[in-house]
Amino acid sequence: MEKIDFPLVKTAKVFLPLKNYVADSRYRLAAGLFCLLAVNLLQLLIPVVLKRVVDDLSYRNAMPSVLLKYSMAILIISLLIAIFRYVWRVCILGFSRKVEELLRNRLFSHLQKLSMSFFNRTKTGDIMARSINDINAIRMAAGMGLVSLVDGLTIGIAAIGFMVYISPELTALSLIPAPFIIVVARVYTKRMSKGYDTVQKTFSDLTECVREAFAGIRVVKSFVREDWTFEKVKKEGANYANENIKLARTLAFFFPVMTIFTNIGLAIVLFFGGRLAILGDISTGDFVAFIGYLNLLTWPMMAMGWVTNLFQRGAASMRRINLILDEVPEITEKSFQGDQRIAKGTITFSNVSFIYPEKTTPALHHINLVINSGETVSIAGMVGSGKSTLLHLIPRLIDPSKGSISIDGNDTCSIPLSRLRENIGFITQEPVLFSDTIKNNIVFGRVDISEEKINAALRCARIFDDIMGLESGMDTILGEKGVTLSGGQKQRLTIARAMVLDPPILIIDDALSMIDTRTEEEILNEIINMRRGKTTVIVSHRLSTISRSDVVVVMKDGAVIETGHYKRLLADDSEFSRLYKKQIMSQDIE
Ligand SMILES: Nc1ncnc2c1ncn2[C@@H]1O[C@H](COP(=O)(O)OP(=O)(O)OP(=O)(O)O)[C@@H](O)[C@H]1O
Ligand SMILES: [Mg+2]
Incomplete structure (x- = not known):
């Protein structure tokens, strides 16, 4: 018997993180253990009663009244065992x-x-x-x-x-x-x-x-x-x-x-x-x-x-x-001094490098870039050139391996994470929606979002009419148990989800790729209109999108190689003009 608790003591330490939960249910546990011990005590009494009966029988002392007494004792013990056993099961199983x-x-x-x-x-x-x-x-x-x-x-x-x-x-x-x-x-x-x-x-x-x-x-x-x-x-x-x-x-x-x-x-x-x-x-x-x-x-x-x-x-x-x-979250919050607000939305990358864990070549190296507040900036570049990685650094989904990023002069690490992220709308490359109503997918648990705001965002994303065409409208359930939307509809919904808050900084990571160029143009017009004076960063492979921005940033192999206005870049003998040659030609044909 003594040896079994040896490995138990050894493993007991592993369970230490549970101690608060145990303390939480201590009364339930105590009551359960009390009843369990009572059951054990009663069980130990049964052989005592048996011994008495047998001995009385052997010595021929067993009067019917004595036998009745023992029978009653066994019955009472059994009844008590049943009651205590019920209580401990409820308490201890409830505790677990x-x-x-x-x-x-x-x-x-x-x-x-x-x-x-x-x-x-x-x-x-x-x-x-x-x-x-x-x-x-x-x-x-x-x-x-x-x-x-x-x-x-x-x-x-x-x-x-x-x-x-x-x-x-x-x-x-x-x-x-x-x-x-x-x-x-x-x-x-x-x-x-x-x-x-x-x-x-x-x-x-x-x-x-x-x-x-x-x-x-x-x-x-x-x-x-x-x-x-x-x-x-x-x-x-x-x-x-x-x-x-x-x-x-x-x-x-x-x-x-x-x-x-x-x-x-x-x-x-x-x-x-x-x-x-x-x-x-x-x-x-x-x-x-x-x-x-x-x-x-x-x-x-x-x-x-x-x-x-x-x-x-x-x-x-x-x-x-x-x-x-x-496991410690790699993105950690420092103690905060002052009241860093994101008012304007000027984003500055200072000598930023980033290398993915278990990778040998950096995904980004020595990025120095200023995205001025109120500007619409396009990021262009071949697949795998580091565009998404660059964007993920802004709301601190990842932290740079070297260098720093600041918004309105404050290092992003000095801004409370929740405030930082609340002020940045992020539309991801893959549209992600949840198995819930369209309305909940847009509101996304955020309070104080008026019907007008939702409708304005839906109109901006050119999805309002599509939703009104559905039988249950905004209450239509999406996902496995509900309606399946087209890729473009999903992308437009995720745009509405970000637009509804109209954040100081909006990031769009190639999120218009499944939308036809005409609708895309309408959406972009609307976005640029709505976001006057606010910072918008758009990644796109489409020239039509890029051409609408104030500044184009061209990336190659994890570095920023060119920046400037779209027209200037096209006029120069730039990497950008080579990259988009075909698209430029087809645009000319149109
Ligand atoms: N989670 C990850 N883990 C490891 N390496 C990654 C990860 N995500 C991206 N990379 C690598 O980092 C580099 C840059 O990728 P990134 O996704 O930033 O490119 P991108 O410019 O957004 O490409 P695309 O136009 O295809 O979206 C690529 O070489 C890619 O393989
Ligand atoms: Mg990408």
Whole structure:
């Protein structure tokens, strides 16, 4: 018995982050543990009653009234056990559910704070597995694990105490199989926990594979690659099944072996205890009570392996979750002095370089650039030249490896993150919408947005008529459970989502690419009109878009190579004119 808490103490530290949640539900936990102990105490009384009955029978003292008294005692004990057991189950299982809920909330809110680099290197399937399987395993450890531990220790120690009281020699004999049980339990729980880790990993691979298969279902279908995708999922599924079968085999072996060992103890007691009773060293009642206690001991001895297993699973899961909780967001906030406001929106890049983790060549190097307030600036350049990376630096989705970025003279790192981002509208290259109503996708949880503002933004993005044409209008649900919009409609909705706040700085990362040139022109006219005096940065591959801006910034291989007005750049023998030669020609034809 003593040895089981050894690995538990070792793993206990892993669970430290849970201490606040435990404190939160301390009354529930205390009530649960109290009732659990009451159940254990009552269970220990049953062999006492049996002993009395048997002894009274052997000495022929058993009057009907005495027997009735014992029967009543057993009935009352059983009733009390039932009541206390009900209460502890409700309390402790409730406690573990509460811990689960709080931990999941903490994990989610922490994940949201992590920087983009974390999401670039972490598979969504892994995050899903953490928040489902791992949290489940922790709940099991905090609930049934805790119960079995308390149960095992109290019943185990008390039963052995009673047994020693009856006969120390018989106790020593009956516990001969105990060391074997401990050794087998330790070996097997280690094996089980390793198997469990592998199962978890294969499950996360399978989840990711299925998620990808459906996220990309359109591509899969159009390339008629269903079989290929199915093979991949089948392979991951087979891996998952095999690892589970391996784990089941280990478990299947474990419990029968445990039963054999505990029954060896029973055989020893029957033989030697029987002899002690015949010799009159112990009473027949003691003999029966002894078997009763040994029986009670079976569960703690069996549970030992299970508890260790539960705690090891929980600890492995907790370790994985701790890794995430210990992950520090790379984008951090300093302490703020003064009241930095973003009033004008002049963006200055000073000697900025950026290198993606695990990359050898920088995505941006030595960028010196001033985007004046009130200007509409286009960023042009070949694919992969660093345009999106440059834009991501402005709202601090990433931080520069070298150099700094300031807005209105304040380093962006000295502006509270939420204020910085609230003042920057960002329309991403990929339109992202949520499974919610069109209205909620535009308002996006922000308060104080009037109907007029929403409608103005929708008109500006040329999506108002499309929405009014839908049966439920603004209340139309998008996504899997609702209406699917076209790529261009999605892009226009994301434009409306950013326009609704009319922020001092608006960033549009190639977000008009799926919109026809005529509509694009209308939208741009509207945006430029609405944003007079405010800073707008637009990335585009289209000359028609670029031509409307005050300044064009040309990028190549992570550097700014040319800046100036579109007409001047075209007149010069510039990289820009070479890059857009074809488009210029086709524009001339039009
Ligand atoms: N998350 C990332 N991790 C590692 N490297 C990246 C990441 N995102 C971009 N890169 C690399 O950085 C470089 C610049 O990419 P970026 O997305 O900024 O280009 P871009 O000019 O926006 O291209 P496009 O016109 O295709 O949108 C590329 O070489 C790209 O491979
Ligand atoms: Mg890009």
